[in-house]
Amino acid sequence: MNDDSQTTDEAQIRFLLDAWADALRAKDADKILSLYSPDVVAFDVVPPLQYAGTEAYGRSFRRMFDGFRGPIAFETRDLSVEAGAGVAFSHSLVRTSGTTKSGQEIDRWLRRSLCFRKIAGTWRITHEHVSLPVNLESGNVVLNLQP
Amino acid sequence: MNDDSQTTDEAQIRFLLDAWADALRAKDADKILSLYSPDVVAFDVVPPLQYAGTEAYGRSFRRMFDGFRGPIAFETRDLSVEAGAGVAFSHSLVRTSGTTKSGQEIDRWLRRSLCFRKIAGTWRITHEHVSLPVNLESGNVVLNLQP
Numbered sequence: 001m002n003d004d005s006q007t008t009d010e011a012q013i014r015f016l017l018d019a020w021a022d023a024l025r026a027k028d029a030d031k032i033l034s035l036y037s038p039d040v041v042a043f044d045v046v047p048p049l050q051y052a053g054t055e056a057y058g059r060s061f062r063r064m065f066d067g068f069r070g071p072i073a074f075e076t077r078d079l080s081v082e083a084g085a086g087v088a089f090s091h092s093l094v095r096t097s098g099t100t101k102s103g104q105e106i107d108r109w110l111r112r113s114l115c116f117r118k119i120a121g122t123w124r125i126t127h128e129h130v131s132l133p134v135n136l137e138s139g140n141v142v143l144n145l146q147p
Numbered sequence: 148m149n150d151d152s153q154t155t156d157e158a159q160i161r162f163l164l165d166a167w168a169d170a171l172r173a174k175d176a177d178k179i180l181s182l183y184s185p186d187v188v189a190f191d192v193v194p195p196l197q198y199a200g201t202e203a204y205g206r207s208f209r210r211m212f213d214g215f216r217g218p219i220a221f222e223t224r225d226l227s228v229e230a231g232a233g234v235a236f237s238h239s240l241v242r243t244s245g246t247t248k249s250g251q252e253i254d255r256w257l258r259r260s261l262c263f264r265k266i267a268g269t270w271r272i273t274h275e276h277v278s279l280p281v282n283l284e285s286g287n288v289v290l291n292l293q294p
Contacts, residue, residue: 041227041238043258047280049240049292050225050258078197080188082264082273084234089262091188091274093196111190111197113260113276115236117229126229127238129260131278133194134288141281141288145196 009083012123013090013116017081020125021074024096027065033058037117037124045110045130057128066101073097077147088116088123093147094130108132109147156230159270160237160263164223167272171221171243174212180205184264184271192257192277204275215253219245224294235263235270240294241277255279256294 016035023031033054042051044060051057065072079092090113097107115127133142163182170178180201189198191207198204212219226239237260244254262274280289 041225043238043260043278043280045281046283047289047292049256049280049294078188080274082234082262084231087229087231087234087236089234089236089274091190091262091276109196111276111278113190113262113274115229115238115260115262127227127236127260129238129258129276129278131190131258131276132281133190133196134192134279134281136193136288139288139290141283141286142194143286145194147196 005085006083009085009088009118009123010081013081013083013088014079016116016123016125017076017079017090017114021076024074025071027068027072029058029061029065032061035125036128037119037126040125041127043129043131045132068098068106069101069103070099083116086118088118090114090116108143109145152232153230156232156235156265156270157228160228160230160235161226163263163270163272164226164228164237164261168221168223172218174215174219176205176208176212179208182272183275184266184273187272188274190276190278192279214247215245216248216250217246219243230263233265235265237261237263255290256292 020035036054038054042057075095077093081090092112094112095109110130113129116123117126167182183201185201189204222242224240228237239259240256241259242256257277260276261272263270264273
């Protein structure tokens with residue numbers, strides 16, 4: 001591994017992240033799932049504790065997409081990408097916003113960590129962790145935090 | 148990178164994780180923090196959205212340790228470690244339990260993702276993400292999930 005291959009790997013991962021964001025905005029679950037390894041392990045904002053595999057995780061995306069009336073807005077901040085030879089990770093704060101089918105305006109900053117492996121020459125997401133912080137005294141999710 | 152160096156890297160990371168778990172059980176914040184890169188970015192169960200650096204993150208550990216009356220029990224399940232040349236990640240479900248100073252029995256399964264970089268020949272945690280899932284309809288944290 002040299003600096004050139006590192007730069008290329010990082011650029012490939014940033015390209016993947018841009019494609020993921022475009023697919024989320026368009027609510028295109030098939031496109032999103034094509035960016036994951038079939039054996040992805042995902043820790044989502046909502047239960048269960050973990051999803052195993054793109055089939056199960058895909059149902060979570062489709063349920064979320066169905067809940068929004070129109071498109072979903074998506075913004076990334078504080079993105080950090082570290083790429084090694086065949087193994088990489090990224091973390092960032094991400095903002096999702098839109099209007100639900102029941103008319104509720106959603107606007108949330110989430111924490112997002114992604115892990116990648118290069119499989120047959122192509123980077124794929126093998127692990128995702130997305131969450132909101134919680135207040136353990138009150139038992140409530142904390143939704144109003146700004147980066 | 149060959150299979151041997153990969154095995155060694157993975158073994159070094161598993162050793163780090165065991166040292167981390169022992170330090171948590173002993174509530175040894177200094178030992179825990181020695182396993183992180185000074186510029187760690189951490190997404191914790193509780194606010195803020197993110198911690199930057201071991202000084203800030205260390206205050207979170209000390210506050211948690213102060214909240215427990217005796218030792219903290221810690222168990223890891225479904226651990227996956229992927230180590231490349233200089234970049235690695237792990238994810239697992241972790242159980243923390245113990246008795247708070249106010250007498251409350253705590254017993255929680257959390258989701259945990261860690262990212263590592265090899266810095267001057269030694270693996271260090273450069274990113275940590277620990278969370279509980281939430282119910283977005285009720286706004287409540289979901290505490291009773293079992294793996």
